[in-house]
Amino acid sequence: MENKDLIKKERALQRIKELKEFYIHLTVYIAINSFISVNKVIRNMNNGETFEEAFLDFGTFAIWIFWGIGLAFHAMKVFSFNPFFGKDWEERQIKKYMEKEENESKKYL
Structure with a gap:
């Protein structure tokens, strides 16, 4: 039983590490993109654009979009969201192959 508890603890520690890394990634994403966007809007306004023109410029949000795609994949991995195989797919496959091997x-007996 101690071995199972140790394995569970290791899995829990790994899960916590993954969550922590994701939240750090999210924090950096928000901080860096906010800084870049504010600087871009200010720079565009100093070049004669109105606030609305500067704010709605695609370049202001491009980095949010492309980095956000990477962040979304990171979130899918951390929170075990897999739209292709479903939540219990791996467990079902393990049972299937174990039953097949048993049969x-x-x-041969």
Whole structure:
């Protein structure tokens, strides 16, 4: 039983590490993109654009979009969201192959 508890603890520690890394990534994403966007809006306004023109410029949000795609994939990995295989897909596959192996071993007995 101690071995199982140790394995569970290791998994929990790994999960906490992954969550922490994701939240650090999210914080850096918000801080850096906010800084870049504010500087870009101020620079564009100093070049004669109105606030609305500077704010709605695609370049202001391009980095949010492209970095956000990477952040979304990171979130999908951390929170175990896999739209292709479903939540219990891996567990079902393990059971399927274990049953298959058990049936094959019975044939030879």
